[in-house]
Amino acid sequence: MDRTLEFGGKQIEPDVRRLSDMREVIYDIDWLKSAPDEILYYMYRDLAMSRQDRSIILDHGLRYDITVIPPGRLGSEYVKTAGHYHPEIGNTGMTYPEVYEVLHGTAHYLLQRCDEGRIVDVVLIEAHEGDKVIIPPNYGHVTINPSNKELKMANWVSRNFSSIYEPYKKCGGAAYFELAGGKMVRNGRCDHQPDLRYLKPSNIGKVGFAKGREMYGLVRDIEKLGYLNSPGEYQWLWDEVLSDKNRVNAPIL
Numbered sequence: 001m002d003r004t005l006e007f008g009g010k011q012i013e014p015d016v017r018r019l020s021d022m023r024e025v026i027y028d029i030d031w032l033k034s035a036p037d038e039i040l041y042y043m044y045r046d047l048a049m050s051r052q053d054r055s056i057i058l059d060h061g062l063r064y065d066i067t068v069i070p071p072g073r074l075g076s077e078y079v080k081t082a083g084h085y086h087p088e089i090g091n092t093g094m095t096y097p098e099v100y101e102v103l104h105g106t107a108h109y110l111l112q113r114c115d116e117g118r119i120v121d122v123v124l125i126e127a128h129e130g131d132k133v134i135i136p137p138n139y140g141h142v143t144i145n146p147s148n149k150e151l152k153m154a155n156w157v158s159r160n161f162s163s164i165y166e167p168y169k170k171c172g173g174a175a176y177f178e179l180a181g182g183k184m185v186r187n188g189r190c191d192h193q194p195d196l197r198y199l200k201p202s203n204i205g206k207v208g209f210a211k212g213r214e215m216y217g218l219v220r221d222i223e224k225l226g227y228l229n230s231p232g233e234y235q236w237l238w239d240e241v242l243s244d245k246n247r248v249n250a251p252i253l
Ligand SMILES: O=P(O)(O)OC[C@H]1O[C@](O)(CO)[C@@H](O)[C@@H]1O
Pocket: 017, 043, 044, 045, 065, 066, 067, 081, 082, 083, 084, 098, 155, 157, 163
């Protein structure tokens, strides 16, 4: 199947993530023994609709990507991304945040925060088409496609860093695995798995999100993405995104 994406009048070829790139984070080790080295997802990075947009995006130290995760299983587990953390910004005590939007399908964003090497918070956010999900500073993240439809999602993120994969690989994955059917199982290979908190997506008007409006359009109001490079100025946003007021029941699949 041709996986070229047309964006801004250009044909974009994806980077791909194969099973061999993420063997360490798979739950079903028996399945892994004989699984073919398939492509699991497609990443179209650093997109812009026009030259003018590109120049605005670069001036603000940002990047816009699209990722496509076809439906599938990793043995008994739903298909997912490898999982990574972002680095700390100087000595601020905060790592770079990120924001996702579901363009098509359903996503489960599994977030976790470590303190002194111990996982202290784990959050699962179910998002549908049009939902925005902010990954706050200091949280690592995995995206799961828990449906039988293709998941297409976009993200805005700082262009000033490279992702850190080691902690997920070292722990054999995130604190939880989502099995086909929706059961969440604790990852016994990592030292501590706090109870899961299920939270709502971060559809927050104050940072420019609007129902039915794709967040690519923020390129025309790019100051609204200021939290991606200066998270220290947005404590109210992190409090709001992570608040227990946003708790929901576990999703029913
Ligand atoms: O780097 P991973 O864990 O494979 O996840 C891929 C995702 O991360 C991003 O690099 C953004 O953080 C996207 O391009 C892509 O959706």
